[in-house]
Amino acid sequence: MSLDKRCLLNAKGETEEEFLRNYDSERYKKPSVTVDTLIFTVTDEVIENNRKLPDKELRILLVKRKDHPYIGQWAIPGGFVGINESLDDAAKRELMEETNVDSVYLEQLYTIGEVNRDPRMRVISVAYMALVDEKNLKPKAGDDAAEVKWFKIKFMDKVSEEKVKTEKGFKVSRDIKIELISDDREDLILGSLKQIEKREGSMISIDTEIDKIETNNIAFDHIKVISYALERLRNKLEYTPIAFNLLGECFTITELQKVYETILGKSLLTPNFRRKISPMLQETEMMKTEFQHRPAKVYRYNIEWNNEF
Amino acid sequence: MSLDKRCLLNAKGETEEEFLRNYDSERYKKPSVTVDTLIFTVTDEVIENNRKLPDKELRILLVKRKDHPYIGQWAIPGGFVGINESLDDAAKRELMEETNVDSVYLEQLYTIGEVNRDPRMRVISVAYMALVDEKNLKPKAGDDAAEVKWFKIKFMDKVSEEKVKTEKGFKVSRDIKIELISDDREDLILGSLKQIEKREGSMISIDTEIDKIETNNIAFDHIKVISYALERLRNKLEYTPIAFNLLGECFTITELQKVYETILGKSLLTPNFRRKISPMLQETEMMKTEFQHRPAKVYRYNIEWNNEF
């Protein structure tokens, strides 16, 4: 089969070798492809009362654009994919450039390919999501001093909901609000979007398109990408051990619970959380003592934990 | 804000208008971008004994490549994305060209961007998944008589499993086998792949990379894409009403159950299935009478059904 492959001829009578020699790869106009990496981390909230345990906050890294278009606005770190670089490698490179960490959790999210996203030219962007542990973040070496800031995320899902009848069925539109606040409180990004769920006759789908964006101070359609990532993060949290990537190797159950609560945007009942999470955990010898209360056992992720079987 | 946008200057002192005029969009070498659409349907199994209800089978549409590379082998229908065409539109166009249906379920799956997937040039492929109802398939008009065939899918998940220790943790590799058989039984495609799950220290991830493909008669890395789509289809089946897209508007519960069983690759207990599915259904006045047994109520999808709240 693979031996006589060289002898197969196409309609023009070319062998594969001849075909490739004659192939004009520039025949069609090509879009540009970028990779954008959403970098999330979870940190302790800064708190006045040092007798309380700090809550956690979810944060995302954004860079300030230094050139047109959207000059001066904030954007998800990203860049063009090298012609000899895989998408995964491009995402890793971007992550390394911005945070100086490698070997962290990295997952492809979605590819955005609307036609007029970028005024320069046709750009298709592949979005990746990275989850990093705060403690691994090494301040990156000098560089061209691009402005980079961590933004605290406030994600308000389903602020309101409206149902509209259409000919064949209906649409549900849900309002989503996103607030991003930089650490120094100098920069504030507000996003307001509508998630449209269509249910029409034979076209049954609860997939959603995000529509009607209103936002300030953030470049391109990046608020849409952030919203999509947050939804995915919440979903994956429920059925994968993805959250462990946001903590160091060792942690207390309460710390873990606070990570879940922060991302899910709701509080959980401690006994139930402990019950559900405990099969995923491995005890260590260590204890964590803090303030004036009972020390907590320190756990690590149970690498042998199994979803099923 | 948007008014004084015209006055913002970049490092070279250009306004946005000047910047765009001077921008050389061909500065970097660009990859080519294709959209590949996996088209699935479910049909009745052809059965000898006409006193039995037919089971269902899951099928995928493949096209025979008429040119290099992989000439004569089978491939997922796809093509280059037009420079003024969104990714979704390209997927819809591909679907329309191959099956002559529009407004069916269509979902973006994954973007494949390894460097040497295509010997012609660097190609990045965005995979979409379409679910169509067999009855909507209109034979498409003439065209250039490209060879197109439906293949019955046999998907064998987790044929075997092997656990290997690494420095920091372990890997689990699972064997997957895929068999694709054309209706006329002339073409047979066998795929054998390994799914690798890594669990290593701080890098906790149950996402999997599919590796070490062995296959015949199918072009590019398309067996990998099919495998990925089947996993996704199975997952989505459990928590979305995606399956209804594979049936017409009206159906019996048994038909629906057979669709679930076919895709999940296992049989389900009828009373439990009926109980779980019934909130998603709406009764109709119709009954379906067949052979020598009790007629079945005909249902349609309950468009008001709600996942949550």
Added chain:
DNA sequence: ATAATAGTGTCTTTCAGACAGTATAGT
């Protein structure tokens, strides 16, 4: 009656939610 599928009732087990209660550190 028989074959074949349609459809129901109910027992059991498992798991999520709610909440009361106990344990242990520092001050």
Added chain:
DNA sequence: ACTATACTGTCTGAAAGACACTATTAT
């Protein structure tokens, strides 16, 4: 003793699994 957090036990009710059972058609 008091505060703040760590951790446990158990009741309840919902949902999933298993299976025995009844119903209705054509032959």
